[in-house]
Amino acid sequence: MSSLTIIDVNELSDGQFESVFGNVIEHCKSASTRIKKQRPFKNVEELCEAFQKYLDDITEEEKLEILKSHPDLAGRLAIQGELTPESAEEQRSAGLNDLTADQKRLLDSRNKRYKSKFSFPFIICARENKVQSILEGLECRYNNDYEEEINTGINEVKKICKLRILDIVKN
């Protein structure tokens, strides 16, 4: 991918911008709606920073909505083939399509335990991880408190978002 230059991005119509960047934060169209108005951007870093700032500036309620819009890793949507294309590729790259039966059981039970404590799914940038580090992250972050996990989850969303933007825009 990486087919657009920053000049192309600045010249997209509002509608095109919203459709191209509408899922750089999973299921969060309002980010691209807000950020399209901040153009022109000097470079791709500035564009990434605008999305990161969006994630910093929203309310805790909006952060929770974003966290809750993420699919479980190797969860029901993955099994049913209903992930967004971005998420499907990220989960595949972490090796989540090739879990052993034991790994799948462990992942499911840790995901379930995490979600019942925090009310939102465990989120980690899959492209920067493999099965083992995901399982360890689930074990370790389960011990965090609620506010800490909202922040950690949003930080992971920022990493996912940046990599998605870099797939679209030439650096």
Ligand SMILES: NC(=O)N[C@H]1NC(=O)NC1=O
């Ligand atoms: N639950 C979770 O972390 N989901 C995600 N992570 C990622 O890299 N892509 C996702 O959809």
